[in-house]
Amino acid sequence: MSEVGTYTVEDGGIGVVAIDHPPVNALGIVTRRAIDAGCRKFADDDAVKAIVLICGGRTFIAGADIAEFDHPPIAPTIHQLFDLIEAIDKPIVAAIHGTALGAGLELALICNYRIAVPSARVGLPEVSLGLLPGAGGTQRLPRIVGVERALELMISGAPVPATKALELGIIDVLAEEGGLREDAVALARTVIGKPAPRVRDRQDMVAPARGHPEIYADFLQKNARAFRGFKAPGNIVKAVEAAAEIEDFDAGMAREAELFAELLASPESAAQRYYFFAERETAKIPDIPRSTPTVAIDTVGVIGGGAMSGGIAMSFLDAGIAVTLVEASREALDRGLAVIREKYQNSAQKGRMTPAQVDRRLALITPALDLAALAEADLIVEAVVEEESAKKEVFARLDAVARPGAILASNTSFLDLDAIASATGRPDRVVGLHFFPPANVMRLVEVVRGARTSAEVVATAMALAKKLGKVPVLSRVCAGFIANRIMGERGRQADRLVLQGLTPHEIDRAIQDFGFAMGPFQMMDLVGLDVPGRGDTERTVAGDLVKADRLGQKRNGGYYDYDDQGAAMPSPVAARIIADVARARGIAAAGQVSSEQIVARLLYPVVNEGAKVLEEHVAIRASDIDVAAILGYNWPVFTGGPMFWADMIGLRKVVDGLAAQDIEPAKLLVDTAARGAAFTR
Numbered sequence: 110m111s112e113v114g115t116y117t118v119e120d121g122g123i124g125v126v127a128i129d130h131p132p133v134n135a136l137g138i139v140t141r142r143a144i145d146a147g148c149r150k151f152a153d154d155d156a157v158k159a160i161v162l163i164c165g166g167r168t169f170i171a172g173a174d175i176a177e178f179d180h181p182p183i184a185p186t187i188h189q190l191f192d193l194i195e196a197i198d199k200p201i202v203a204a205i206h207g208t209a210l211g212a213g214l215e216l217a218l219i220c221n222y223r224i225a226v227p228s229a230r231v232g233l234p235e236v237s238l239g240l241l242p243g244a245g246g247t248q249r250l251p252r253i254v255g256v257e258r259a260l261e262l263m264i265s266g267a268p269v270p271a272t273k274a275l276e277l278g279i280i281d282v283l284a285e286e287g288g289l290r291e292d293a294v295a296l297a298r299t300v301i302g303k304p305a306p307r308v309r310d311r312q313d314m315v316a317p318a319r320g321h322p323e324i325y326a327d328f329l330q331k332n333a334r335a336f337r338g339f340k341a342p343g344n345i346v347k348a349v350e351a352a353a354e355i356e357d358f359d360a361g362m363a364r365e366a367e368l369f370a371e372l373l374a375s376p377e378s379a380a381q382r383y384y385f386f387a388e389r390e391t392a393k394i395p396d397i398p399r400s401t402p403t404v405a406i407d408t409v410g411v412i413g414g415g416a417m418s419g420g421i422a423m424s425f426l427d428a429g430i431a432v433t434l435v436e437a438s439r440e441a442l443d444r445g446l447a448v449i450r451e452k453y454q455n456s457a458q459k460g461r462m463t464p465a466q467v468d469r470r471l472a473l474i475t476p477a478l479d480l481a482a483l484a485e486a487d488l489i490v491e492a493v494v495e496e497e498s499a500k501k502e503v504f505a506r507l508d509a510v511a512r513p514g515a516i517l518a519s520n521t522s523f524l525d526l527d528a529i530a531s532a533t534g535r536p537d538r539v540v541g542l543h544f545f546p547p548a549n550v551m552r553l554v555e556v557v558r559g560a561r562t563s564a565e566v567v568a569t570a571m572a573l574a575k576k577l578g579k580v581p582v583l584s585r586v587c588a589g590f591i592a593n594r595i596m597g598e599r600g601r602q603a604d605r606l607v608l609q610g611l612t613p614h615e616i617d618r619a620i621q622d623f624g625f626a627m628g629p630f631q632m633m634d635l636v637g638l639d640v641p642g643r644g645d646t647e648r649t650v651a652g653d654l655v656k657a658d659r660l661g662q663k664r665n666g667g668y669y670d671y672d673d674q675g676a677a678m679p680s681p682v683a684a685r686i687i688a689d690v691a692r693a694r695g696i697a698a699a700g701q702v703s704s705e706q707i708v709a710r711l712l713y714p715v716v717n718e719g720a721k722v723l724e725e726h727v728a729i730r731a732s733d734i735d736v737a738a739i740l741g742y743n744w745p746v747f748t749g750g751p752m753f754w755a756d757m758i759g760l761r762k763v764v765d766g767l768a769a770q771d772i773e774p775a776k777l778l779v780d781t782a783a784r785g786a787a788f789t790r
């Protein structure tokens with residue numbers, strides 16, 4: 110026994126190394142020592158003829174311990190451990206349940222045989238940490254599945270189910286669900302004395318790709334858009350190419366190590382590893398312990414048949430939760446239902462779900478025209494028009510029909526939740542659930558905690574968002590909450606710059622080069638310039654564009670003109686409107702502004718607003734702000750989000766940059782910079 114390892118010898122001379130290191134048996138130093146000790150023990154024991162490596166708890170090894178990457182390695186390192194295992198001249202069986210990911214799967218690939226229960230999944234998700242599989246994965250997986258399939262698996266990072274892994278040859282045998290240990294031991298008994306297969310010795314699946322550099326060039330070209338800004342995909346491709354081109358396995362491993370080290374030292378990977386923990390941190394609320402009881406949410410009401418409420422309803426349906434969809438008119442209700450049906454049918458056509466899955470979802474919807482239909486709902490989500498009076502009226506009526514204890518949620522994106530809650534006699538049961546469009550796709554949900562929202566309701570909302578496959582970020586009440594509030598600054602500064610003579614295209618291109626999929630003007634044109642809530646107090650370009658009936662892509666173009674295929678082109682009309690507004694407001698041209706300066710001018714104010722959000726305790730922690738920006742606005746994850754990015758640049762520089770724009774820096778930003786400290790460390 111060790112702290113986390115149990116070593117037993119079963120009949121027939123099968124040594125079982127069982128590892129149990131919650132929560133996910135990550136291959137940190139404690140786990141490595143335990144495997145090392147078990148393997149040495151059985152390697153030296155003549156009575157042991159074969160070894161089974163198995164894990165307890167919820168999963169097989171889910172990867173290297175990501176937190177260790179920030180520190181110097183401690184022996185036995187993963188490579189030392191794997192070399193030890195590979196040198197053992199007794200067959201070794203990896204017995205997999207849960208998820209064998211990253212170094213977990215790489216360990217299994219070193220073993221001679223792999224057996225898994227049908228519910229298990231295996232994969233190499235390192236790409237999402239800005240890394241490549243650095244413990245032999247890039248060399249061994251192509252030797253099993255060929256280079257093309259290996260590239261797909263490593264670039265998507267998505268785990269494959271055991272049944273698929275069996276088909277691909279990644280695992281050798283399926284075990285009975287619940288009978289993994291017995292089946293693995295039985296398998297081990299059958300292989301004693303037989304030549305043990307080693308993935309490293311195979312050439313059959315990589316040899317056909319040898320001398321075909323076009324495979325990699327094509328792959329990179331096909332995915333150029335998706336890879337923009339990321340370093341890991343390029344290195345993964347190089348490592349896989351090495352698996353095919355370099356026949357000598359150890360030389361291929363050396364190339365993998367070199368490419369891995371490059372990524373590990375990159376700012377992109379540092380940001381993505383930071384993000385991994387940031388995303389998991391959002392669930393932790395200092396004054397609401399994880400043990401806080403939550404309310405079961407089995408039936409949900411959604412009010413408002415527009416695009417937003419349709420997407421919200423779909424989020425619940427996708428999670429198998431019944432929804433009563435309420436609209437004010439038969440026509441609006443029919444339209445809302447038709448859109449939901451069409452979206453699901455499109456997904457089925459694209460092979461993303463089966464017709465049976467579509468039917469199951471549609472069967473969970475109950476359409477209704479009267480709020481009385483919500484009398485039994487556990488949770489009601491309101492997504493009507495974004496006006497305080499309208500929302501208050503709906504909440505007062507809901508309070509009358511909803512059963513006592515039911516939770517009333519608003520999808521408001523910038524209104525005062527406490528004012529809305531005051532229309533009810535149960536402000537403790539009122540919470541904000543702020544989804545981002547399209548709600549069934551975007552993973553961010555801001556859970557808005559009103560002044561009187563109970564701990565139980567907050568805990569329920571957080572847990573529910575997770576159940577929907579979303580990432581909940583807790584926000585206090587303020588105009589715009591976290592993501593919209595901070596990112597609103599980017600739009601405001603973009604407006605300022607365009608009035609100083611820069612074109613929408615110059616600004617959008619700088620922001621795209623920074624890593625956003627879209628610049629602010631492209632985004633405004635896409636969303637539509639007539640969306641309510643801008644609250645402009647002076648003459649604006651957007652206002653004048655709307656007056657000219659230019660509403661964006663949906664009507665007559667906006668900041669850009671659009672051709673028949675929807676491609677954006679510079680718009681002479683918009684340019685004239687911009688010049689008119691600038692003249693009317695007496696705004697002088699800025700002269701030459703570099704891309705780097707554009708980024709600073711648009712994004713330092715976002716950081717500044719983030720600092721205010723922290724200072725006001727609207728967000729619990731800086732990393733929550735980063736998660737909100739990344740998931741709500743597609744802020745490029747390889748920069749870590751605005752607060753991490755600012756820390757990387759240096760807060761002093763951000764303060765100076767704001768001063769150069771005549772923007773007053775937040776006190777917290779100034780103080781943190783003065784202390785030489787950072788937001789996210």
Ligand code: 3HC
Nearest residue numbers: 132133135171172173174175210211212234242243244389
């Ligand atoms: N290292 C360190 N901590 C990890 C971890 C890892 N590889 N994987 C999970 N954890 C931690 C999480 O931070 C979380 O901690 P918390 O409870 O304190 O917040 C806890 O384990 C549970 O994780 P989740 O909340 O994510 O649990 P789920 O059940 O939702 O998901 C999982 C489980 C699918 C295993 C998911 O945690 C996951 O995807 N983990 C990461 C897998 C991964 O990326 N592996 C590759 C690592 S890099 C590598 O192996 C390099 C190698 O090639 C050299």
